[in-house]
Amino acid sequence: xxxxxxxGAQWGDEGKGKIVDFLSRDADVVVRYQGGSNAGHTIEIxxxxxxxxxxxxxxxxPDKTCVIGNGLVVDPLALxxxxxxxxxxxxxxxxxxxxxxxxxxxxxxxxxxxxxxxxRATRGSKIGTTQxxxxxxxxxxxxxxxxxxxxxxxxxxxxxxxxxxxxxxVLLKDMGADLIDPDTLCREIRxxxxxxxxxxxxxxxxxxxxxxxxxxxxxxxAQGTMLDIDFGTYPYVTSSNPTSGGACVGTxxxxxxxxxxxxxxxxxxxxxxxxxxxxxxxxxxxxxxxxRGREFGATTGRPRRCGWFDAVVARYSAMVxxxxxxxxxxxxxxxxxxxxxxxxxxxxxxxxxxxxPACIATLSRCRPVYTDFPGWKCSTSGITSQADLPPNAKDxxxxxxDITGVPLGVLSVSPKRAGTFRIAV
Ligand code: IMP
Numbered sequence: 001x002x003x004x005x006x007x008g009a010q011w012g013d014e015g016k017g018k019i020v021d022f023l024s025r026d027a028d029v030v031v032r033y034q035g036g037s038n039a040g041h042t043i044e045i046x047x048x049x050x051x052x053x054x055x056x057x058x059x060x061x062p063d064k065t066c067v068i069g070n071g072l073v074v075d076p077l078a079l080x081x082x083x084x085x086x087x088x089x090x091x092x093x094x095x096x097x098x099x100x101x102x103x104x105x106x107x108x109x110x111x112x113x114x115x116x117x118x119x120r121a122t123r124g125s126k127i128g129t130t131q132x133x134x135x136x137x138x139x140x141x142x143x144x145x146x147x148x149x150x151x152x153x154x155x156x157x158x159x160x161x162x163x164x165x166x167x168x169x170v171l172l173k174d175m176g177a178d179l180i181d182p183d184t185l186c187r188e189i190r191x192x193x194x195x196x197x198x199x200x201x202x203x204x205x206x207x208x209x210x211x212x213x214x215x216x217x218x219x220x221x222a223q224g225t226m227l228d229i230d231f232g233t234y235p236y237v238t239s240s241n242p243t244s245g246g247a248c249v250g251t252x253x254x255x256x257x258x259x260x261x262x263x264x265x266x267x268x269x270x271x272x273x274x275x276x277x278x279x280x281x282x283x284x285x286x287x288x289x290x291x292r293g294r295e296f297g298a299t300t301g302r303p304r305r306c307g308w309f310d311a312v313v314a315r316y317s318a319m320v321x322x323x324x325x326x327x328x329x330x331x332x333x334x335x336x337x338x339x340x341x342x343x344x345x346x347x348x349x350x351x352x353x354x355x356x357p358a359c360i361a362t363l364s365r366c367r368p369v370y371t372d373f374p375g376w377k378c379s380t381s382g383i384t385s386q387a388d389l390p391p392n393a394k395d396x397x398x399x400x401x402d403i404t405g406v407p408l409g410v411l412s413v414s415p416k417r418a419g420t421f422r423i424a425v
Contacts, residue, residue, distance in 0.1 A: 001214045001215070001216055001259075002216065002259045002260060003211070003216060003217040003218070003219070003257055003258055003259045003260075004023060004027075004217075004218050004219070004258075004259065004260050004261075004262055004425070005219040005221070005244055005247050005258045005260070005261045005262070006019060006020055006023065006218065006219065006220055006221055006261075006262045006264060006327070007221035007224070007225065007242060007243060007244055007247075007261065007262070007263055007264070007317075007321050007323075008221055008222070008223060008224030008225060008227075008242060008263075008264055009224060009225050009263035009264060009265045009313070009314055009317035009318070009321070009323065009326075010224050010225070010226060010265060010266060010269055010270070010271075010310070010313055010314070010317070011224050011226045011227055011269070011270065011271035011272070011277070012039075012222075012223040012224040012227055012242075012271075012272070013224075013266075013270055013272065013295075013297070013298075013304060014224060014264040014265055014266050014329055015264060015266060015327075015329030015330055015412060016041060016057075016220070016221065016222070016264045017041025017042050017043045017052065017057045018042070018043055018044075018329065018412060018415065018417075018420060019262070019264050019327045019329065019410060019412065019420065020041065020056070020057040020058065020218065020220045021043045021045075021057050021058075021060060021417065022410065022412075022417070022420045022422075023218055023262070023410075023425075024057065024058040024060070024061050024064055024218060025061065026216060026218075027058060027064060027216045027217065027218035028064065028065060028210065028215035028216045028217070029058075029064070029065045029066075029067060029207065029210050029215055029216070029217045029218070030056040030057065030058025030059075030064055030065070030066050030067070030217075030218045030220055031056060031066070031067040031068075031069050031203075031207060031217060031218070031219055031220065031251055031253075032054070032056045032067070032068055032069055032072060032219075032220045032221075032222060032250075033069045033071045033072070033219055033220075033221070033246055033247045033249075033250030033251045034069075034071045034072060034221070034222060034223075034240035034241055034242055034246045034250045035072060035073070035134070035222035035223055035238065035240050035242065036053075036054065036072055036073040036074060036075060036106055036132055036133075036134050036137070037053035037054050037074075037075050037078045037079075037082075037106070037132050037299070038053075038129070038130040038132045038134045038222075038223070038238060038299060039052075039053055039054075039222035039223060039299065040052075040053055040297065040298025040299035041053075041057050041220075041222070041298070042298050042415070043057055043060060044415045044416055044417070045060065045417060048089075050089075050091075051298050052082065053078060053082060053299060054068060054072070054074060054075070054078060054079050054082055055068070055079075055082055055083070055086065055092075055097060056068070056220045057220060058218065058220070059086060059091060059092060059096065059097065060091060062093070064096065065096055065098070065210070066096060066097050066098070067097075067098045067099075067100070067203050067206065067207060067251075068097070068098070068099045068100060068103060068203070069100050069103065069203060069207075069250045069251040069252070070100040070102035070103050070203065070204065070250060070251065070252060071103070071240065071241075071246060071249055071250020071251065072100070072103045072104075072250065073103065073104045073105070073106050073133075073134060073137040073138060073141070073240075074099065074103045074104070074105055074106060074149055075105070075106035075111075075132065075133065076105055076106075076149070076152065076189065076192035076193070076196060077188060077192055078106075078132075079099070079192075079196065080191075080192050080195050080196065083097070083195075083199075094198070097199055098199060098201055098203050098206055099149055099196065099199045099200050099201070099203070100149060100200075100201075100202075100203040100204070101148060101149050101150030101153075101200050101201060101202060101203075102148055102149070102150065102203075102204070103148060103149045104137055104138070104140070104141045104146045104147070104148055104149075105137070105146070105147045105148060105149060105151070105152075106132065106133040106134070106137045107133070107137075107147065107161075107185065107189070108180050108184075108185055108188070109136075109165060109168040109169070109172065109180050109185075110133030110134075110136040110137045110140070111131065111132065111133035112133075112168075112172055112177055112178070112180060113133070113136040113168065113171060113172065113175075113177075114129055114131050114132070114133045114134065114135055114136050115131045115177070116172060116175035116176075116177040117135075117136075117175070118131060120175060120176075126274055127235065127236055127237075127273060127274055127275075128236075128272065128273025128274040128275075129238075129273065130273075130297075130299050130300050131300075132299070134238060134239050134240070135238075135239045137239075138239035138240060139239070145164065147160070147161070147164075149196070149200050150200060152189070152192070152193035152196060152197070152200060153193070153197065153200065157189065157193075158186045158189075158190070161182070161185060161186055161189065162182045162186070165180055165182050165185060166182075168180070203251075203252070204251070204252030207251055207252060207253050208252065208253065211253055211257050217253070217257065219247045219251065219258065221242050221244075221246075221247070222242060223238050223240070223242040224242055224317075225242060225243050225263075225313075225316070225317040225320060225321060226271070226313060226317075226356075227242060228240075228241055228242050228243045228246075228320075229241060230243070231243055231316075231320050233275045233276055233356075233360060233363060234358075234360065235360070236273065236274050236275025236276070236360070237275075243320055243321050244258070244261050244320075244321040244322055260324045260325070260425070261321055261322050261323050261324050261325075262323070262324065262325050262326075262327055262409055262410070262425060263314075263317055263318060263321060263323035263325070263326055263327070263406065264326075264327045264329060265309075265314055265317075265326055265327070265328055265329070265400070266293075266309075266328075266329050266330045266333075267309060267328055267329070267330050267331045267333065267334055267396070267397075267400070268289055268293075268306065268307065268308055268309050268330070268333065268334065269306070269307045269308065269309055269310050269313070270289075270293070270295050270304040270305060270306050270307070271304065271305050272297050272300070272302050272304050272305065273302075275360075276360065276363045276364040276366070277305055277307060278307075278310060278312075278343065278346055278363070278366045278367070278368050279307035279308040279309070279310045279341075279343045279368050280305050280306070280307040281306055281307045281308065285337070286305075286306045286307065287306075288336070288337070289306040289307075289333060290303060290304065290306045292333050292336070293306070293330055293333040308340070308341040308342060308343055308368070308370070309340075309341075309342045309343065309400060310343045310368070311342055311343055311344050311400070311403045311404055312343060312344070312345060312346055312353065312354065312355060312356060313356060314326075314400070314403075314404045314406075315354070315355065315403075315404050315405065316355050316356045318404055318405065318406045319355075323406050324406070324407075324409070325406065325407055325408065325409025325410070325424060325425050326400070326401060326404070326406050326407070326408055326409060326410075327409055327410035327411075327412065328397055328400060328408060328410070328411050328412070329412040330412065330413075331380055331393060331396075331397065331411065331412070331413050332379070332380045332381040332413040332414060332419075334375065334376075334393075334396075335375075335376065335377070335378065335379050335380055335381070336375070336377065337375040337377075338374075338375050338377070339372050339373070339374060339375060340372070340373045340374075340375055340396060341370040341371070341372055341373075342370065342371050342372075342373065342399065342400070342403065343368035343369065343370055344369055344370070344371050344403055345368075345369040346363075346366035346367065346368060346369065347366065347367050347369055348362055348365050348366045348367065349362075349365065352369070353366060371399075371403075373392070373395065373396050373399060374392050375392060376389075376390040376391070376392035376393045376396075378390055380393055380413045381413055381414045381419065382414075383413060384418060384419075384421060385421055386408075386411055386421065386423055397411065407424060408423045408424065409422075409423055409424045409425040410422055410423060410425060411423055
């Protein structure tokens with residue numbers, strides 16, 4: 001039994017869905033531990049394309065148990081929609097999906113507060129959130145004013161909701177935003193509760209029973225290390241802990257239950273939303289990566305900011321998460337690039353940085369120190385083993401591993417299932 005934790009090692013969108021899908025073959029249970037429907041994991045199987053926001057990507061295999069852990073914030077309406085979509089496509093059968101009764105609920109006022117804050121924010125204080133209500137829901141969790149999925153089973157929930165909504169509507173009014181109608185909120189939640197009742201339960205016990213029985217567990221991280229509320233580019237982060245530390249808190253499984261950590265890195269870097277991005281390319285090369293890599297948000301459709309691979313970020317991620325292996329994705333996107341740059345350090349005010357500085361003002365002023373690599377200028381997207389890579393591509397991947405001090409575990413050169421192959425995991 002080897003339980004694997006898969007985390008994003010950059011700013012999210014590293015191609016985790018595809019790698020989870022790949023590793024799910026060997027897993028019995030796939031569990032998500034943080035975030036919410038701000039995530040968008042894209043998986044292509046044959047001619048079909050699936051974008052999952054809340055449900056673990058393992059659901060696409062008919063025999064896997066999938067768990068939405070206690071660390072998530074779940075929008076019940078979005079979850080109903082996602083389940084219904086999978087049912088329609090013949091993917092989801094009864095008894096395979098379990099939702100933690102401890103996971104907090106994203107309600108319509110959280111989304112309205114998120115959108116209201118973003119629309120009023122001035123440049124510099126805007127985060128560029130997905131407007132899925134993530135920040136306000138985690139804030140309520142920390143303030144002990146939230147509602148959990150288990151509350152959907154409480155007959156007194158409508159009264160409690162009305163009371164809380166009265167407070168939230170005051171905030172919305174102050175923002176100049178539309179108020180939420182209590183009857184509409186209660187009706188929507190009642191309908192969602194009726195639908196979701198069979199899915200909600202004690203996932204902490206379920207997961208620990210599976211662990212003790214020797215079942216293979218795959219932890220599916222969402223977002224990425226640089227969006228972590230503690231270790232990311234605060235305040236330009238999400239409100240959860242996508243890093244490996246979040247996996248125990250967000251599932252109720254003990255640290256010993258995690259046997260290895262796989263970090264997913266794209267062969268270049270992207271980020272969505274605001275905040276510093278030292279290797280960002282504002283030129284034709286950046287646009288080329290965006291178009292060739294189809295770098296548009298799976299959740300919001302926003303164009304992603306694109307740049308060179310940042311080894312400072314990758315090294316920092318390896319340290320913070322204890323990464324045992326890399327899964328390198330989207331190598332094929334670089335197929336046509338003449339010279340490929342890798343940032344190995346930053347310089348700021350005459351000082352060299354080998355790791356990510358905490359101070360956001362410093363990071364914003366950091367300039368990348370680059371090492372250049374020759375491109376391979378031929379297609380890698382059809383290959384099915386590392387041995388078939390053109391020499392320059394092999395050298396590039398080896399350099400990423402050498403510079404970051406982490407060996408290669410998985411390599412992916414195409415969005416298709418066949419384009420992902422195992423090196424060492
Ligand atoms: P929030 O999570 O919606 O509050 O957004 C906070 C920041 O995290 C914004 O910069 C978002 O663009 C970013 N973000 C949230 N989820 C994802 C994701 O799944 N991929 C990439 N960026 C994300």
